Structures are given as C-alpha cells and as structure tokens.
Amino acid sequence: MTISKMISKTAMAIALTAGVGLAGMAHAQQGAAPMQQAKAALKITAAQEGAWNSFLNTYNQDFRPSATPTPKQFNAMNTTQRIAFLKQRMSEESAFMNRRYDANLALYNTLDSDQKKVFDDMTAQPEPQQQRKAPAKKK
Template structure:
C-alpha cells in the first residue's frame, strides 16, 4: 500500500511541476517578429539591383564575352531582370474572397510566376547555346548560387561543405 501511495504522490508532484513549467513558459512570451519596415530593409530593391548588376558584371568578365556574343548576353541579362510586380494583393480584398476563389487567385499568381520562370529558363538555354564549351563550364560553375543539401547557401554563396571543396 505504501508503494501505491508513493507512486500517486510522485505522479501528483510530477503533474504540479509540469503545470508550473507551463505557467512559467506562458509568462515569458517569445520575442516578437521584427517590424515590417525592418524586414523589408533586407529586401531593398535598390540594394538587390546593385548586387545583381555586380554579379552580372563579374560573370561577364569570367565568361570573357566576345563581340559576337554581346547581343546574346544583353538578351540574357534583360531576361534576368526582376519582373515589374504591381502592388501586393490587398489583404482585405483577399479576405473577402471565398475559399475556392482564394485557391483560384493563388493558382493564377503561381501560373504567372511559373511563366516568368519558364521565360528565364528559355533565355538561359538560348544564351548557353552561344557559349563555347569552355565558357559553358565557367557558366555552370558561376551562374547560379550553389545550395547545400538543406537548400541554403553558405557564407561564400555556395552550399554546404561539400560544395566548398570544389571551388569553380
């Protein structure tokens, strides 16, 4: 009988401690997300454009684009410009839609993004076709940021350690 009482007391104590732990966690809220302005600063269009132009200039220098390839280069880089997006969809308008209408709207937006990606892919293939085999190797090694198995780039723009072992 004493062991049953001890077991019950142990369960009661464990339950009380768990309850106290939950109460303590509830009193210390998680850090709030950064304000929208701070999040948007990371995506400053001017900074992003400057970074893209710098990367393009570096790639062009590495590829050693010839005069005969200049038109293809210009077409390729023009296709890589970010699309001119209109204003973000109005959240209040989106909230007024029924669920099936929201799904249709999201599908339409996805179709627009897919079409833009297809256009860029076709332009990249067309440009790649005018490169010499040596230039194609340079393009393969430098045109797209390498990502690791987790999908994230490393500090040097490449993926995980396996990508850093063979600098291109």
C-alpha cells in the same frame, strides 16, 4: 576562391534560382557589378553580345503579378476564389521563371565549351557543409 569569384558565383546562382518576386540580379543596386564580373569571366565575344544582352534584359524584369489584392481583399474572397487566385498567381510565377530559364539556355547555347564550363561552375549550387556530430556523452 577569391572574394570576387565568390560574389560572382553566388550572384549568378541567385540569378538562376532566384525565388519569384525577387528583382532581377542586374536590376538590383549591387547586381550590375556581379553581372559585369560574370561577363568578364565568361569572356563574352562580340558575336555573343546579343545573347548576353537578351539574358540581361530578361533578368532586369521584375515579377509583376496581374493582381495583388490587399489582405482585406484576399480575406473577403471565399475559398473557391482564393484557390482560383492562387492558381493564377502560380501560373504567372511559373511563366516568369520559365522566361529566365529560357534566357539562360539561349545564352548557354551560344557559349563555346570553355565558356560553358565557366558558366556551369558559376551557377553550381554550393554543397551543404556537413555538421559535426557531438561526441556521445559518457554515462
């Protein structure tokens, strides 16, 4: 696998599975090149351009919670308030990620079967490498 394919595959996988709070891949300084590589690899057609742009726009949005208390403010909350705050934050993060997943599906649904195979390959998670077991010590 070439370096550019590895970067593109890794970047797309990160985009699809990015932890909440990370900037969208296309928004990051180095994100534009991998996204352009992905677009080229997918051979996005003029008819698919709208879905592609919608996909990019979704990934350009950063997660912005409705409230970001300082550690002092958080510590001033009682347990009930902290749990309510954390539940609200989790709900917001979930909605944020669901918008990204939906953008992936909307783009995917516009792709032809060859493009879907490329997309599937680009977004597959690498399998963990097997660790070599050290030989048993002789007694």
